[in-house]
Amino acid sequence: MKVVVDLTRCQGYAQCVFAAPDVFTIRGDEALLYDSDPDERQRERVERAAAACPVQAIVLERQDGRRGQRHSPQPAIGDFEEAFMRNGHVVIVGASLAGVRAALVMRRQGFTGPLTVIGDEPHLPYDRPPLSKQVLIGQARALGTELPRRDEFDVTWRLGVPAAGLDLIGKQVELADGQKVGFDRLLIATGLRARPWPNxxxxxxxxxxxxxxxxxxxxxxxxxxxxxxxxxxxxxxxxxxxxxxxxxxxxxxxxxxxxxxxxxxxxxxxxxxxxxxxxxxxxxxxxxxxxxxxxxxxxxxxxxxxxxxxxxxxxxxxxxxxxxGSIRNVEWLEGSGLAAGAWGVTCDAGCRAMDVNGVVADDVFVAGDIARFPHPVYNYQYLALEHWGNAIAQAEVAAHNMISAGSRRWPHLRLPEFWSTQFDTEIKSVGVPTYADQVVIAQGSVAGRRFVAAYGYQGRITAAVAFNQSRWLEFYAELIDRAAPFPPSFPTVDPPSDGHPVAAEVPDRPTPTGQATVVVTGHKPSERRARLVSRPYL
Amino acid sequence: MAGNGVWRQILDYSHRADPYPLFAQLRETPVLRLEDGSYVVSTYREIVALLHDPRLSSDVRNLPDVAATVGSTSDDAPPGLPPNFIRTDPPEHDRMRRLLTWNFGPPHRPGRIDGMLPELLEIVTGLIDDFAGMGTTRVDLVDRFAYPFPVTVICRLLDVPREDEPRFHALSGAVIEANNPATAGIAERQRRREKAMADLGQYFATLLDARRDRPAGDDLLSGLLRGDGAEEPMTREQVLSNAALLLVAGHETTVNLIANGILTLLRHPEVLDRLRRGNEPDLAARVVEELLRYEPPVQILSTPRNAVADIEIAGTIIPKGSPVILALAAGSRDPAVVPDPDRFDPDREHNEHLGFGGGIHYCFGAPLARPEARIALTELAYRLENPRLVDDPPPYRASPSLRGPRHLLVDIDGVEPARPPSEHPIAHLRRLP
The missing domain is CATH 3.50.50.60 (FAD/NAD(P)-binding domain)
Known part of the structure; x- marks a missing residue:
């Protein structure tokens, strides 16, 4: 059976390990590793683990197909939207985490037209994080990390043939084998590949x-x-x-x-x-x-x-x-007229692709590792993120926007989050740690490898990183959303022995003067909105 | 009705059977200042935020009026114990919790609870077998089932003699009463709790002395005294303090989860039927999670946490030094987050309930309480013939925070024989050698 854990959500409560100790393991305090493809005999235990997860981060392949989130289809605005929801043809290039997520969200939101997913690899969409962790130590099989399919959703897979070109005028994707696939709306989610040894x-x-x-x-x-x-x-x-x-x-x-x-x-x-x-x-x-x-x-x-x-x-x-590091898979977009380059494909905060003139291209959307998008919290600078959580979140927004009109579209305002599991330690991050001029140990002990570090830029908090202390991070995420002052000036439990900010020592990035300070509110993607504020301490 | 009035009604025993309409009124003021200066938080997102807020301390020594009484105990008071782990903050909390977990779960003993499942089933089977033989009969499922089952389990885990139950039950009752916000002010209840905990600690001290000449067993107490090798073990006083907590928590909470569960299933016969049919392998686990949301055994975290800084939340500032009470049961039914929250629905997607709290103080015993409740409810559903509730609502225990029926009388037509191990769902869950 297929299992995937959303480790962006996971806080290391270990309830899954108690329930299914042969499938899930905790290393150190809270670093979770698991078998992505456990034996069918483990099903009952794994189902219990999923039910028990305090943050509901475990996704399983369902046998019975009786569950799955159902949304009532949104009322369409205008004849075109209604016709598109019913009969529009959506093509997703990239049989990836982002691609499959977008397909699922479109179906759940009531899109019933044909949906084609094009992927260069022969595999159905699979999960990558285990490949550098559990798979190498033998806890999971390399070919066993296929993503669980919760809902049976009607998709035409075109796997094993890469996309080779995009014709925006004729609205079709050209495949490497010469075939052409027409679309009404397109999602680009072709991601990255590993940068090989240069010689x-x-x-x-x-x-x-x-x-x-x-x-x-x-x-x-x-x-x-x-x-x-x-x-x-x-x-x-x-x-x-x-x-x-x-x-x-x-x-x-x-x-x-x-x-x-x-x-x-x-x-x-x-x-x-x-x-x-x-x-x-x-x-x-x-x-x-x-x-x-x-x-x-x-x-x-x-x-x-x-x-x-x-x-x-x-x-x-x-x-x-x-x-x-990695290389973005943009070669197939050469000559298409989209703003695609080594930095990825540029899009707006609503995941709509831009053309080389910086004008939004109608009907083309971007999500996942290949997207380069402006983030209000980071002074509207363009971010290109290689994070599991961003692929999911951005795909959800892109999918929603592909089937929504005008003001009903959502902005992609999720704070970036990522994790790494190494040396029995769970490293988690929220915000953009490189968007910083100072950093401070906010809680805990560096020597004990249990601490939270807060990052600040020009007097406001912009990121936080935890080593084996992930349960505090959502507090810091809230501070980032609120553009709270840096360094944090309030007392906390487990104060650090040295709470003085020091230089962040992050790679240089061009930073324009005159910062936009933005406050973000809302929890669900449908609720999150930014508001420009001016702060006296800036 | 003004917020303080609602809170008084929630504490009032006459509303014990159904506090949920009052919780709905309470949520209209997400952060409510009580007359004594403490704050009650009742909405889901605000509770979750505070459970993960490092400006909230669990160490009662940080409370101004409790701090004033510390060290002023009179000569005849029993020697106080150091705080148990849930009354401390990191790093002390994390260290004690790691030591407690070392012999209980991952990373060192990941299969311990899973390995106990056959034993849990055996205890449940024995208790239900004892109802049999009289045809139609009336059983108190609290006294004869929901209470003795978890007590037996915690006694085995701690290697406490089962026959000492009347003694530690009385001591534990005093602790629970001290937790009841309706009984006295915060400082006075803290004093009473410390006294009761010290008495329980004394009980454990005697127990450990008597065990001194025996080889150390695999029980949690022996494990705590040994330590985990990687870190300094707890002091003997810390072991006594935490042992007292585990005994209280292990037998005052799961009883309510199981009793609330039976009651809820009898009120929702369609779910009881599905459990009885037994053809949905994950149903029992989902029923237990939904119970933890819908009828949680811990309704209110009434031993206050306290703000070590001003905390702005939901437009209210909780001033530094204020006690903060989290109404978990109100949060789990917050319609802003949970669709159709007053419906008992084990098929609910994404049930992120607050039944076990959250953050670093997430319930330590949760991994044991879950299989206890799951096995208890599965076996009752399968084996009780035509169970009928005698009193609805049943009489409740006094506490509004640890809430559950005092008695649960059920008429049954008989008891099905237990399934042979070869046919039991648990059987093929036994770990392969």
């Missing part, structure tokens, strides 16, 4: 890999179970750090090389990065920062043997994982 010959060596697809994860799992003498992880971002964590779990020696000063610095800044560095070293990772890999070398049979680093050292390794 093609070296990347082709046996033992050099990336982690993005189930095939990647299966290959890396095979390499890890063969007990390699040493694994080299190139890049200490989240994926690289999770791979290193899996190696240590399996007692495989691992060296992590990153050209930055500390792990996770690009996402969380150097202060928290230093905490991550200590954590890695305590778990036996050979962490080398401020160093680059200059060459990967193989033997006569094409097997990886060693790596040469920029500090002159040479490492004997038989596996190298390139965790160098």
């Amino acid at each position: 093609e010959a070296e990347a082709a060596l046996d033992g050099v890999c990336t982690v993005r697809t189930p095939e990647d994860a299966a290959a890396l799992r095979r390499l890890l179970t063969a007990k390699p003498d040493r694994v080299l992880v190139i890049g200490a971002g989240f994926t690289g750090s999770e791979v290193a964590s899996a190696c240590r779990d399996l007692d495989v020696p691992v060296t992590v090389v990153d050209r930055g000063p500390v792990p996770l610095a690009g996402a969380l800044g150097a202060l928290i990065g230093r905490v991550a560095a200590r954590m890695q070293r305590e778990h036996g990772v050979d962490l080398r920062c401020g160093v680059q890999v200059e060459a990967l070398e193989g033997d006569g049979s094409g097997r990886l043997r060693r790596a040469r680093l920029s500090d002159g050292s040479v490492l004997d390794v038989d596996v190298a994982v390139a965790a160098l």
Whole structure:
């Protein structure tokens, strides 16, 4: 049976582990890992786990199909909308988390026209987070992370053939095999792919890999179970750090090389990065920062043997994982007239794509990792997020807007959220930690690896990151929504030993002067609205 | 009616059988200031926000009027115990809770509760077997079922002699009474509770002394004394304090969940029938979750948390130092969040009830209470022949916060024999060796 846990919601209560201890496990205080495809004999236990989840984060494939959220179809405005709801043809490019979510939401909101989902991979939509975690340690199968299908919804799948072009005038998607698929409205959700090791010959060596697809994860799992003498992880971002964590779990020696000063610095800044560095070293990772890999070398049979680093050292390794970030899948949109580039596809806060002139293109929507959208809370700067939670939330808004007219459309105002499970620690973030000039430990103990850090920009709170303290984060999310002052000036339980703000040490980003301060209210996507305010402390 | 009047009525015993219309009135003032300066919060989103608000402390020593009485106990008072874990804040709270969890659940003992399921079924089977043999008969399902079942379980978990029940039941009753906001002011109730807890601690001290020469068992108490190896174990006084809490919580709450459950099922025979038919494997779990929303055993967190800073919520400022009371049962029926909240509907999607609270103080015993209630209700539904409620509403226990029937008289035509293990749903849930 298929299981997926929305770890953006999960707060580590562990009720699922009590109910189904062979399927769900807690590492450390609250880091949840689980089997995405447990044996059918576990069904009753897993159903109980799902019922017991205090935040209702566990989604299962239903056998009986008797449940599923039902919404009464919204009353259509005007003849066109009504006809579109009934007979319009929607095409979704990207058989992804965002793509399948959008399809589900459209059906639940009463859209009955034909719905086609195009995907370049041969798989039905699957869940990626387990591929760099549970799959590598053997708790889940690489090909077992297919997303549960809660509702039977009528979709035409076109899988295994990538989209190759988009004709906005003729309103059709061209596939790589030459076929054309017409649409009335289009959702672009083609996401990302892993950035490969840049030297093609070296990347082709046996033992050099990336982690993005189930095939990647299966290959890396095979390499890890063969007990390699040493694994080299190139890049200490989240994926690289999770791979290193899996190696240590399996007692495989691992060296992590990153050209930055500390792990996770690009996402969380150097202060928290230093905490991550200590954590890695305590778990036996050979962490080398401020160093680059200059060459990967193989033997006569094409097997990886060693790596040469920029500090002159040479490492004997038989596996190298390139965790160098990602490339957006936009090539198929070249020449389409949409504003698509290395940054993704630009859209408005309602997920409507923009053309190269910056004008909203009618009938084309964008969601998920490929979308680049303005966020009012962050001074209307365009964000491009590679987060599971954003893919879901943005797809819901895009889907709603694809079948709604004018003022009934929703803005995508969810605060960005993400998590990483590594070294028995749950790292969770809300807001945009790189949108900061200062950071402060707000609660807890850094030494004990149980703390919340708050990030601030020009006197207001913009993000919070928790290590094993995720139950406090929704409080900080509320502060971000309210544009509350930074640093937080109120007393809390579990005060930190040093509560002084320090420089955020995040990567530079161009920041215009004259900040827009916005307050966001509302819980559901249908309720969330922004309001511009001026604050005396700015 | 003004908010304070509604609150007084909720506490008044005459409204115990159905406080929900009053909770609806209470929600009209989401954050209500009481005459004694404490605040009652009754709407779902505000309760959830406060459960996750680090400006709210659970350590009563932070309350100004309680702090004033600490250390002023007279000479004849029993030696006080340190606060148990639910009356502390992090990091002390988190450390004690980790130590308690070490022998109870994940990460160290993830299968402990799952492994107890056959034993839970055996206890339930025995209790129901005892109703049999007389054809049509009248049974008090509180005295003969809902109470003895969880007491037996908690006694086994703590390795407390079952025959001591009359003794610790009286002590526990004093703790529950001290929790009842209708009985006295906050500081006075705190004093009474500490006295009762100290007496229970004394009971455990005697128990541990008597066990000293035995090899340590797998019970939670022995585990607490041993510690978990990774951290400093609790002091003996902390073990006594937390043991007292576990005993009280383990046998004063699940009894109400089970009794409220039987009552609710008898009032909703269509759900009882579905449970009896037994062809929906996840139904019992969903019934229990819906009970926790619809008729929760803990209605009000009446031992106040307290604001360590001014807290602005729902347009009201709760000033620093104020006690804060969370009306969980009112929140779980808040129509702003829960569709059709006054309907008992086990098929409800997305049941994010407040029955076990939330945040870092989420009910420690929840993973045990769930299978206890599930097995108890499943077996009663299957085995009782033609059960009929004698009094509706039944007489209630005094407390408005830990609310449930004092007695639940049910007429039955007989008792079906227990299903043989090979046919029982629990049987194929036994963990494979």
